[in-house]
Amino acid sequence: MMDVQVREVRFDAGKPKICVPIVGKTFDEIIEQANEAKKVAEVIEWRADFYEDIFDDDCLNSTLLALRDEIRDIPLIFNLRTMEAGGQLEISLNQYRHIYEFAVSSRAIDLADVEVSIIDQLSTTFIKWMQALDVRVMLSYYNFKETPEDAVVLFRLNLMEHWGADIAKIVVYPENEADVLRQMDIIMKAQTFVTLPVVSVSLGRLGKFSQISGSLDGSCMTYGCLEGKPYEDAQIEAEKLVMMINELK
Secondary structure (H helix, E strand, O other), rough: OOOEEEEEEEEEEOOOOOEEEEEEHHHHHHHHHHHHHOOOOOOOOOOHOOOOOOOOOOHHHHHHHHHHHOOOOOOOOEEEEHHHOOOOEOHHHHHHHHHHHHHOOOOOOEEEEEEEEHHHHHOOOOHHHHHHOOEEEEEEEEOOOOOOHHHHHHHHHHHHHHHOOOOEEEEOOOOOHHHHHHHHHHHHHHHOOOOOEEEEOOOOOHHHHHHOOHHOOOEEEEEOOOOOOOOOOEEHHHHHHHHHHHHOO
C-alpha cells in the first residue's frame, strides 16, 4: 500500500488517523467546533452539507478561510454529502460541481471527499483538475442497506484506483457481527489488489468495532465525534477513540 502525505500526516496502513467531523449549521457553530476538534484531531472533516449558507459564495469563502485559520496545519477534508449518500442536501450536479470548484480554488482545503456516483457523471477529468491544484481526492462508496459481497467492494476499490483517487473510502451497513468481520477481511485482502490507502467504515451499533480496528485491517483513518455530537460515521467520542486506539498499539 502506498503512503499518502498530507501536510504532516501520513495516510498508511499503520495506526489509523483520527478524523473529527465538523457538522455546524452556522459560521459560529463551525468555528466553535473547529476549536474543539483541533485539540484531539489528526485530520478534520468539514461536512459542508450541514452549513445553512452553503449556496452563498461569499459566506462559503469566509467560512473556508476562517476554518483554515482556526485549525492551522491540520489537514482539512471538504465533504459535501448528498442525501443519496446519507447527507443533508438535495443538490443538482451543477451546484455540486460549483461548490467543489469553489472550495478547491480557495486553497483552504487539503482533501476533497467526492462520491463515486458523482464522478461517474462528471468524468475523471474533475479528479485531475482538483489534483492539479494540490488537493488530494478521496473517492467514497456508500451502501446504507448492506455489506456487499467481497467482489463488489474489491471492484469498487479497483475502480477508484483506476480513476486516479488518492484515497478510497468504503462505507457499508452490517446486518450482523459476521458482516463487520467480513468487511475487515475485505480491507485486508484489498491491500493485495490496490495500492492506494483505504478508509473503511461499518455503520450502526455493530460497526463501532470497526472504528478502532484500523490497526488490524489496515484502514488508514477512523472517525471520532465531538462530545455530544455523534452521527452515523462517528459514533465514538474522539477523546475516547484516541485512548482505545492507543491501547491497541
